[in-house]
Amino acid sequence: MRVKTRALVTAAGLALALMASGCGADDGDGGTSGSGNKKVEVFTWWADGGEKAGLDGLVAQFKTDCSQYEFVNGAVAGGAGSNAKQVLASRLQQSDPPDTFQAHAGAELTDYIKAGQIEDLSAQYKEWGLSSAFPKGLVDSLTVGGKIYSVPANIHRANVLWANKTVLANAGITAPAKTMPEFFTQLDTLKAKGIATPLALGKDWTQQMLFEAVLISRLGPDKFNGLWSGKTDWAGADVTDAINDYKKLLTYSNKDRDTFDWTDAEKLLMEGKAAFQLMGDWEAADLDAKNFKDYSYSVFPGNGDAYQWLADSFVLPKGAKNPEGTKCWLKTLGSAAGQKAFNVKKGSIPARTDSVATDYPAYQQAAIADWAKGTPVPSCPHGSACSQGWQGAVGSAQGKFSSDGDVASLQKALVAAAKQFAGK
Amino acid sequence: MSTKNTARMRRWAPGLILLAPSLIVLGVFVYGLIGWTAKLSLTDEHDALGSKGFVGLQNFIDLFTEDINGRFVHSLKNLLVFTAVFMLGALLLGLLWAFLLERGVRGEGFFRAVYLFPMAVSFVASGVVWRWLMNSGTGDQAGGLNRIFHDLHLGFLENPWWTDPDWGMAAMALPAIWQLSGYVMALFLSGFRGIPAELREAAAMDGATGYQLYRHVIFPQLTPTALSALIILGHMSMKMFDLIMSVSGAQWITEVPAVYVWQTLLTSDYAKAAAISMILLLLVAVVIIPYLIYNNRVERRS
Numbered sequence: 224m225r226v227k228t229r230a231l232v233t234a235a236g237l238a239l240a241l242m243a244s245g246c247g248a249d250d251g252d253g254g255t256s257g258s259g260n261k262k263v264e265v266f267t268w269w270a271d272g273g274e275k276a277g278l279d280g281l282v283a284q285f286k287t288d289c290s291q292y293e294f295v296n297g298a299v300a301g302g303a304g305s306n307a308k309q310v311l312a313s314r315l316q317q318s319d320p321p322d323t324f325q326a327h328a329g330a331e332l333t334d335y336i337k338a339g340q341i342e343d344l345s346a347q348y349k350e351w352g353l354s355s356a357f358p359k360g361l362v363d364s365l366t367v368g369g370k371i372y373s374v375p376a377n378i379h380r381a382n383v384l385w386a387n388k389t390v391l392a393n394a395g396i397t398a399p400a401k402t403m404p405e406f407f408t409q410l411d412t413l414k415a416k417g418i419a420t421p422l423a424l425g426k427d428w429t430q431q432m433l434f435e436a437v438l439i440s441r442l443g444p445d446k447f448n449g450l451w452s453g454k455t456d457w458a459g460a461d462v463t464d465a466i467n468d469y470k471k472l473l474t475y476s477n478k479d480r481d482t483f484d485w486t487d488a489e490k491l492l493m494e495g496k497a498a499f500q501l502m503g504d505w506e507a508a509d510l511d512a513k514n515f516k517d518y519s520y521s522v523f524p525g526n527g528d529a530y531q532w533l534a535d536s537f538v539l540p541k542g543a544k545n546p547e548g549t550k551c552w553l554k555t556l557g558s559a560a561g562q563k564a565f566n567v568k569k570g571s572i573p574a575r576t577d578s579v580a581t582d583y584p585a586y587q588q589a590a591i592a593d594w595a596k597g598t599p600v601p602s603c604p605h606g607s608a609c610s611q612g613w614q615g616a617v618g619s620a621q622g623k624f625s626s627d628g629d630v631a632s633l634q635k636a637l638v639a640a641a642k643q644f645a646g647k
Numbered sequence: 648m649s650t651k652n653t654a655r656m657r658r659w660a661p662g663l664i665l666l667a668p669s670l671i672v673l674g675v676f677v678y679g680l681i682g683w684t685a686k687l688s689l690t691d692e693h694d695a696l697g698s699k700g701f702v703g704l705q706n707f708i709d710l711f712t713e714d715i716n717g718r719f720v721h722s723l724k725n726l727l728v729f730t731a732v733f734m735l736g737a738l739l740l741g742l743l744w745a746f747l748l749e750r751g752v753r754g755e756g757f758f759r760a761v762y763l764f765p766m767a768v769s770f771v772a773s774g775v776v777w778r779w780l781m782n783s784g785t786g787d788q789a790g791g792l793n794r795i796f797h798d799l800h801l802g803f804l805e806n807p808w809w810t811d812p813d814w815g816m817a818a819m820a821l822p823a824i825w826q827l828s829g830y831v832m833a834l835f836l837s838g839f840r841g842i843p844a845e846l847r848e849a850a851a852m853d854g855a856t857g858y859q860l861y862r863h864v865i866f867p868q869l870t871p872t873a874l875s876a877l878i879i880l881g882h883m884s885m886k887m888f889d890l891i892m893s894v895s896g897a898q899w900i901t902e903v904p905a906v907y908v909w910q911t912l913l914t915s916d917y918a919k920a921a922a923i924s925m926i927l928l929l930l931v932a933v934v935i936i937p938y939l940i941y942n943n944r945v946e947r948r949s
Contacts, residue, residue, distance in 0.1 A: 305913055308913075309912075309913075312915060334694050334915065337694075338697070426896065426898060427896075427897075427898055477784075477788070478783070478784075478785075478807075478810075479782070479783040479784045479788070479807075479810065481783075481810050481895070481898060481900060482778075482782065482783055482810065482895070496788075610694075610914075611913070611914040611915060612693075612694065612914040612915070612916055614914070615910060615911070615913065615914040616715050619715070619716065619718055619899050619902075619910075620715060620716055620899075621899075622898045622899030622900065623716055623899045625899075626810070626812040626899065626900050627812055632716065635716075636715045636716045639715045640715055643715070
């Protein structure tokens with residue numbers, strides 16, 4: 224009998240221990256920010272490279288401006304942010320938010336706003352003078368139902384056409400194309416000179432970016448913005464024209480594009496196997512890091528002064544343990560000094576229009592000038608134009624189009640995606 | 648009465664107590680979570696906002712009727728092509744190798760190890776290598792296998808591999824076949840070895856030819872082995888995720904339900920992801936449950 228009791232106790236104890244370890248596993252680092260109101264936990268996916276350097280610069284500024292608070296790094300590495308987003312979603316569901324977290328500015332924030340998970344910052348925008356420091360188009364894009372919920376840290380540009388100077392010179396191309404027909408002529412010239420696939424392209428989101436650039440050329444910035452707000456019809460004839468242009472562009476691109484990341488496509492450009500690549504302006508920092516100097520850049524043909532922006536921004540979550548500390552972080556982030564500390568190192572440009580261009584490297588100086596006078600348009604694959612669900616649906620349709628080139632089916636899918644996700 | 652109860656207790660209580668921890672853990676983390684997923688698949692939790700209520704089987708119906716571009720049906724078709732090519736390829740190759748080894752080869756142990764070894768490699772690791780081998784560039788841009796074909800002047804063999812919109816999934820099955828044929832071979836080899844020598848001797852006495860011996864004596868005895876191999880390959884194929892993610896990444900041409908679940912989760916559409924998971928579970932159950940029933944019967948008989 225005694226043996227049996229002991230066995231029973233052991234078994235029960237073991238079961239309890241297993242249960243406890245199972246349940247305790249997801250507590251994680253939730254406690255770090257709770258121990259006193261001096262700590263500010265900043266949740267990002269900036270764990271290495273230029274992004275980490277930018278964050279470090281910003282933290283240095285934070286230490287000066289907000290010396291009464293202590294910065295706690297809550298970075299989750301991996302998967303270009305997808306790991307971090309999963310962790311964040313579960314923490315928000317458990318009402319254990321970090322003091323502030325990183326998110327793409329614009330439509331990608333709508334889920335959090337609708338769930339009431341982040342606070343309105345309109346009052347702070349007035350107090351800190353941000354409404355006038357950021358361009359009006361950007362402020363409009365950030366405004367949801369008359370309120371602003373996030374402070375952008377930087378601006379990247381998506382619609383930039385990168386080129387290999389030597390390849391262009393060999394084909395006698397001296398000036399960047401201003402319109403789509405000119406661009407097609409240049410591509411034909413390059414083909415005739417033996418560059419079989421003059422346009423380097425990668426998979427999924429890189430194809431979405433190229434397609435959006437073509438859309439901007441066909442529709443112009445205003446109608447393009449309308450695609451995302453519901454004012455422009457995806458079923459329209461101008462969208463069909465854009466899809467046909469895009470289909471024609473694909474014939475100039477490498478056939479194995481669906482096996483390529485953007486850096487693989489970049490390699491084609493660097494090796495001179497391709498002349499052009501459409502990519503965001505993080506390519507400048509990457510080409511510089513790879514010590515490739517023979518490149519030039521221009522806005523995508525036909526885009527005019529449209530500045531397709533994407534931005535990382537920070538928010539004040541509801542239930543943050545140290546809201547005053549978070550506000551101090553956001554104030555630093557929005558200030559001229561904070562934006563400079565961050566962007567010089569990250570390779571992007573400040574969202575503020577009053578920054579001093581000469582503080583930055585050459586590409587960024589040009590981008591700052593364009594940002595000040597350009598028309599801002601958002602980007603779906605980078606979260607400023609559409610929600611994550613919309614982005615996934617468009618990505619899938621684009622992938623299908625890359626393999627079958629079916630214009631009607633792509634347009635039908637785009638219409639269906641807009642119907643399912645717009646206004647949500 | 649009470650002594651009888653105590654005696655009965657004594658018989659099954661210790662076993663139950665020892666099993667209890669694993670039963671509880673299984674109950675919570677496997678069956679509990681299956682139940683939770685099933686419940687989630689019946690709600691409208693399509694974003695991070697949470698659920699507003701139950702929608703019955705709507706999520707399942709939408710998958711087949713409303714999905715943009717018929718994405719879910721497309722992923723099922725991909726899975727079908729993959730599974731058919733993978734199972735057929737691995738079974739035929741495995742049987743062939745087992746047959747050759749069974750006929751008596753010098754250095755059998757060496758070949759057995761060589762064939763079995765790919766199974767020790769993870770799908771992720773072999774996927775990365777096959778991603779390079781199955782490079783879809785042709786002509787001057789060729790790499791991997793296409794490069795070899797090109798250099799050997801066998802240009803007609805160059806092909807787009809997994810990027811082919813119709814038969815890409817057949818190419819995707821190649822790494823899986825390469826990896827699991829050796830395992831199937833080991834199964835068949837033990838099947839061959841399990842056939843008593845008397846049977847072969849009796850067949851020889853009756854004057855059976857080599858072909859007749861295999862056709863009427865040996866192969867019929869391998870049916871249970873073939874069935875086990877089919878089930879094991881089948882359920883692995885249904886859940887295929889890591890190989891596809893490391894060869895192609897998540898994209899339209901090679902999307903199967905498991906990858907679709909992942910993609911859907913990344914957009915926070917929890918209800919839809921749960922619905923696809925439930926269909927996947929049913930598909931695997933269709934393969935596994937008859938096998939379990941069959942096994943139970945065989946064990947009871949013996």
